[in-house]
Amino acid sequence: MGRTTLVDPPFDAFRALADRRGRPGIRLVEALAQAASETVSGPEAWAPEIAHAFGLPAAAGLGPASFYADLASRHGRRHVRVCTATACFAARGNRHLAEIQHALGLDGGDPQPEVSVQTVRCLGYCYASPACLDGETPCVGPDVADQVAGRVRPNAPPIPTADATGDPIVLSGIVTGEAAWQTWPEAVDRGTPEQVQAAVAASGLRGRGGAGFPVAAKWAAARPSPDTVVVANGDEGDPGSYADRLLMEEDPGRVLEGLALACFACGARRGVVLVRSEYPRALARMRAAVVRAYEEGHLGARVHGSDVDLDVEVVAGAGSYVAGEETALIAGLEGGRGCARARPPYPTSSGLWDAPTVVNNVETLAAIPWIVRHGGDAYARRGTPGETGTKLVCLSERFARSGCYEVELGTPLRWIVAELGGGLRDGAALGVLQVGGPLGGFLAEQELDVPLSEAALSRYGAALGHAGLVAIDDRPRPEDVLRHVWAFAAAESCGACSPCRVGSRRGLELATASGPPGEAYARMLEVMSQASLCAFGRRVPAAVRSLARAYGDRLRGWGG
Ligand code: SF4
Numbered sequence: 001m002g003r004t005t006l007v008d009p010p011f012d013a014f015r016a017l018a019d020r021r022g023r024p025g026i027r028l029v030e031a032l033a034q035a036a037s038e039t040v041s042g043p044e045a046w047a048p049e050i051a052h053a054f055g056l057p058a059a060a061g062l063g064p065a066s067f068y069a070d071l072a073s074r075h076g077r078r079h080v081r082v083c084t085a086t087a088c089f090a091a092r093g094n095r096h097l098a099e100i101q102h103a104l105g106l107d108g109g110d111p112q113p114e115v116s117v118q119t120v121r122c123l124g125y126c127y128a129s130p131a132c133l134d135g136e137t138p139c140v141g142p143d144v145a146d147q148v149a150g151r152v153r154p155n156a157p158p159i160p161t162a163d164a165t166g167d168p169i170v171l172s173g174i175v176t177g178e179a180a181w182q183t184w185p186e187a188v189d190r191g192t193p194e195q196v197q198a199a200v201a202a203s204g205l206r207g208r209g210g211a212g213f214p215v216a217a218k219w220a221a222a223r224p225s226p227d228t229v230v231v232a233n234g235d236e237g238d239p240g241s242y243a244d245r246l247l248m249e250e251d252p253g254r255v256l257e258g259l260a261l262a263c264f265a266c267g268a269r270r271g272v273v274l275v276r277s278e279y280p281r282a283l284a285r286m287r288a289a290v291v292r293a294y295e296e297g298h299l300g301a302r303v304h305g306s307d308v309d310l311d312v313e314v315v316a317g318a319g320s321y322v323a324g325e326e327t328a329l330i331a332g333l334e335g336g337r338g339c340a341r342a343r344p345p346y347p348t349s350s351g352l353w354d355a356p357t358v359v360n361n362v363e364t365l366a367a368i369p370w371i372v373r374h375g376g377d378a379y380a381r382r383g384t385p386g387e388t389g390t391k392l393v394c395l396s397e398r399f400a401r402s403g404c405y406e407v408e409l410g411t412p413l414r415w416i417v418a419e420l421g422g423g424l425r426d427g428a429a430l431g432v433l434q435v436g437g438p439l440g441g442f443l444a445e446q447e448l449d450v451p452l453s454e455a456a457l458s459r460y461g462a463a464l465g466h467a468g469l470v471a472i473d474d475r476p477r478p479e480d481v482l483r484h485v486w487a488f489a490a491a492e493s494c495g496a497c498s499p500c501r502v503g504s505r506r507g508l509e510l511a512t513a514s515g516p517p518g519e520a521y522a523r524m525l526e527v528m529s530q531a532s533l534c535a536f537g538r539r540v541p542a543a544v545r546s547l548a549r550a551y552g553d554r555l556r557g558w559g560g
Helices: 013-020 026-036 046-054 058-065 088-090 094-104 144-149 174-176 184-190 195-203 215-221 243-250 252-266 280-295 326-333 362-373 375-378 415-419 454-458 478-492 500-510 520-531 535-555
Strands: 080-083 117-119 131-134 137-140 162-163 229-234 272-274 311-316 358-361 390-395 403-409 429-437 439-441 468-473
Touching: 026 046, 026 058, 026 311, 026 326, 080 094, 080 174, 088 094, 088 468, 088 478, 117 252, 131 144, 137 144, 137 184, 144 520, 162 174, 162 468, 174 243, 174 252, 184 252, 195 215, 195 252, 195 362, 195 375, 215 358, 229 252, 229 362, 243 252, 243 280, 243 362, 243 375, 243 390, 252 272, 252 280, 252 358, 252 362, 272 280, 272 326, 272 520, 280 311, 311 362, 326 358, 358 362, 362 375, 362 390, 390 415, 403 415, 415 468, 429 478, 429 535, 439 535, 478 500, 478 535, 500 520, 500 535, 520 535
Parallel strands: 080 117, 162 403, 229 272, 229 358, 272 311, 390 468
Antiparallel strands: 080 131, 131 137, 390 403, 429 439, 429 468
16 A cells, blocks of 8 residues: 655745755754753744854744744753643642742742743653653652752652563563664665565554554655655654653664664665654663664664665754654754644655655664564564554553553553553542543543554544553542643644644633533534644544543533
């Protein structure tokens, strides 16, 4: 199955000008990020000058600088990013934000030249919430404000990790110590791209970043070109999931090996790893792993004696949920606002600077060395016939045994919750379980017998997403959970299309006001789900409906 298309991308004047100015792309974003980190002033004070330095008009700097959270937020000399995503909300009702602001002397919340606070949606410490990053130092746990205040030492426990399959695939390096780069030297020297493609096709592997598109079909759709590029998407934006952070920090070589095999299969001589800025340690470890890979001959010219040249670079994101969507990610790599684009054209035919571009999630790539080494059929014997293989699931802090587990697809959620997670801590009762991040959905306790698969979850209006499982116990009020969901939607909508831009803000207004939402609310959900440009706007109504269904009478009328 291919996705080739003859449709040209719409003309974009800024993009065309940037193309003529040498494609500053991520260098522009990095320069803007550097400037933002050094001043409490807003982008209007510094973004135009930076854009001019690249030969671009002021708007080319102001656009991304006012879009990405890291660039738009005001930075004091000490800058603290406080997580207010779902696991932190479930742990403390986000009271830690005010406690941290108080500890820093920022009770009004306004940034000061000495110190500033930026709220972010997920730092990947969901197993031990609440969390913040003080500069690049993680502070995690119920005493997070005391850590920031210096009353106790900063603390960030490692991610608890285990395999529940008996023979881990994605976690083979982390759980069993299997070294990375065991497959690539032989594959590139004595194998062929067709053999890698065939193994992945036989495996049935689907993208693990949320969309679930068959990997082999995406590779096959990439138009043959000397400019083809493969992007490892490490912009793990789904609050509740920290699987990609685990892989990039603890087994970066396996991610790179998967990327190298993907490049080989697609005929790409260039790979890019995008790591979200909320993961500074992952960024550093991926960069160090790339340096090591060049030193060991896995990357560079004529790798392992073959006629294959392969270069890989690691770049940092700038803080945006939607920028993890593949067309938005490409827009960010080109130095623009991280907004989704209409498709076609698909990135596989016209992506980064119009080159064929394959975007694969980090967890997807980490499975590929095992698949090539053991064969696609061995992988396809795991999971369900329609959804093969294994998946990392991340259990949030409310579980008695929170952590990241590798399970086979199709494993009943109740078994994951009860046997792996040990149920909720302190014997608390489950209110609802969020599955697959803010665009996934919610399940009630009596619905947990559903298998962990896209097909099964869809029957409840939910989606697999990154397979983060955030338990919300019976303490938060359902209307507060609803407001939290709409607040996320309103804050992270990229604004490129009006159904989502207007609908998400209106949803938050209604969820903040007292009383039932009224008749127009159902129409608004329908318009969002039908007319939004990308999966973000289309999925928000489904998530809200599933929340209303899971809470039943306690959120009557909010399902639309
Ligand atoms: Fe942006 Fe929302 Fe439209 Fe997607 S649906 S393009 S996130 S405004």
